[in-house]
Amino acid sequence: MSWKAQIGAAATRIAPYVQRTPVMITQSFGLSYSIEMKLEQLQHTGTFKARGAFNTLLSGPVPQAGIVAASGGNHGAAVAFAAQKLGHSAHIFVPEMAGPSKIALIERTGAQLTVVKGEYANAADAAAEYEAASGAMQIHAYDAPATVAGQGTCLAEWDEQGLQADTVLIAVGGGGLIGGALGWLAGARKVVAVEPVTSCALNAALAKGMPCDVQVSGVAANALGARKIGQICYDLATEHSCESVLVTDEAITAAQKALWQERRLLVEPAGAAALAALMSGAYTPAKDERVAVLLCGANIAPDPLA
Numbered sequence: 001m002s003w004k005a006q007i008g009a010a011a012t013r014i015a016p017y018v019q020r021t022p023v024m025i026t027q028s029f030g031l032s033y034s035i036e037m038k039l040e041q042l043q044h045t046g047t048f049k050a051r052g053a054f055n056t057l058l059s060g061p062v063p064q065a066g067i068v069a070a071s072g073g074n075h076g077a078a079v080a081f082a083a084q085k086l087g088h089s090a091h092i093f094v095p096e097m098a099g100p101s102k103i104a105l106i107e108r109t110g111a112q113l114t115v116v117k118g119e120y121a122n123a124a125d126a127a128a129e130y131e132a133a134s135g136a137m138q139i140h141a142y143d144a145p146a147t148v149a150g151q152g153t154c155l156a157e158w159d160e161q162g163l164q165a166d167t168v169l170i171a172v173g174g175g176g177l178i179g180g181a182l183g184w185l186a187g188a189r190k191v192v193a194v195e196p197v198t199s200c201a202l203n204a205a206l207a208k209g210m211p212c213d214v215q216v217s218g219v220a221a222n223a224l225g226a227r228k229i230g231q232i233c234y235d236l237a238t239e240h241s242c243e244s245v246l247v248t249d250e251a252i253t254a255a256q257k258a259l260w261q262e263r264r265l266l267v268e269p270a271g272a273a274a275l276a277a278l279m280s281g282a283y284t285p286a287k288d289e290r291v292a293v294l295l296c297g298a299n300i301a302p303d304p305l306a
Contacts, residue, residue, distance in 0.1 A: 003183030003236075006145065007152035014054040014150060017085065019043050021154075023161050028262045029255070029279055035291050036165050037275075038158050041267050041298035045105060047223075048154050048177055048296055049078035049141075054086075055150030056139045062088050068136040069093070070127035072120045072173070072222045073102025074297055075141040080111035091130060093123040097222050101301035119216055121227045142176030143230030152180025154294070159184070165292035169194055169283060171273035172202045172244075174226035175233025177296060182236040193237065193244045194277040196220050196252060201229040202237060203244040210234075219249045223270035223297055243283075247273060251280035259295070266304065271297035 001009075021042050027034040044050040053075070057067070066089035069079040076092035083090035090111040094103060095118050106113050116126045120141075131138045140147055154177065155168070167190040170178045178193055185191060193202050198218035205211045211234050216225040236242070252269045255276035259265040274293045277283040285291050 003149070003152065004186055006149040007156050007180060007184045010055040010149040011153040011156050013058050014051060014153060017054045017082070018050055020157060023158065026263060029258045029275065031278060033285065033291070035278065035293055036163065037293050037295055038154070039265065039295055040154055041265070041271050041295050045074070045077040045081045046298035047074040047078060048151055049075045050082060051153050052147035052150030052176060053078040053082035053139060055153070056144070056146040057082050057086050057088065059146050063135055063137050065135040066090055066137070067139060068127050068131050068134070069139045069141065070120065070124040071098070071141055072225055073098035073106070074223055074299060077102060077105045077109065077299070079139050080106050080109035083111065084109045091136065093127040093130070095119050095123045097225070099222055099301040101303040101306070102222065102299050104303070105299060119221070119227070120225055142174030142179070142226065143232055145232065147176050148179045148183060148232050150180070151177045152184040155181045155184040163292060165290045166190060167192060167285065167289060168292045168294065169274040169277055170294050171195070171224060171270050171296055172233075173199070173224035173270070175202060175230040177294070178242070179230065179233035179236050182240050182242060187240050191240065191242050192277065192283055193242050194274045194282070195244065195246055196224055196273065197246045197248055199225045200246055201226045202233065203246055205229045205234050206237065206244055219252055220269040220273055223268060224273065245277050245282040247276040247280055247282050251276040251282070255279050265295065266298060266300060267295050268297045268300045271295050
């Protein structure tokens with residue numbers, strides 16, 4: 001089954017469980033042109049990741065042992081939320097760098113939570129050990145077909161809402177969201193991958209010709225901090241000649257502030273990364289090129305209303 005067919009089926013499957021997030025067109029942020037934005041930070045648990053979690057859990061049987069997931073924070077919250085809504089137990093492993101805001105979000109779902117030292121890769125190792133010992137079903141954060149198809153529903157929905165852009169800029173961590181976007185768009189629109197200079201797994205893989213390990217740090221590391229890009233994303237990115245650009249932490253923070261100050265949109269650093277590429281000039285549209293930005297996450301730390 002083609003990616004487009006898988007994503008279409010996923011959209012039908014998860015429709016009763018996810019939010020249809022709004023879109024807007026604005027000329028702001030010091031730019032001389034209008035941009036389309038999809039406000040996916042308004043999705044359940046504050047990110048697009050509920051889409052992949054629900055699609056996975058609704059695609060087949062779930063064992064009695066329940067579900068396990070490793071996460072930098074956002075995926076874990078989405079899996080825990082979906083498990084709660086569908087009546088399954090969940091055990092979530094996150095690294096310390098997930099931060100108190102995302103940890104508290106997971107705790108509120110009632111899922112069992114284990115915080116491990118280190119980064120996402122360490123949480124992934126701990127989750128794999130738990131999976132082997134317990135028989136629980138693992139939901140991968142980004143490199144699994146059901147996850148990627150679920151995330152792709154975000155772009156399918158945006159198309160239904162009248163997306164006009166020639167080019168869509170999307171922040172990249174492990175590659176689930178942009179993989180789904182590439183699978184749905186299938187070359188019909190240009191997709192630009194945006195990563196922090198300090199967490200750039202896709203950019204490094206495209207330069208080397210294969211997924212490879214990178215060092216991870218920076219303001220968006222707890223959402224975009226995958227040590228290695230997913231194979232599914234890498235294959236789709238190479239198939240569709242996905243362009244890759246890098247942004248600094250300073251550019252991300254500036255975009256995050258601009259979204260709040262000019263449009264009262266509160267997003268976490270990862271959610272502002274795609275806009276940062278336009279504001280900083282890391283990506284400059286051609287004359288008359290129409291551009292769109294996906295705002296992907298809202299779980300700012302510390303929680304401003306905690």
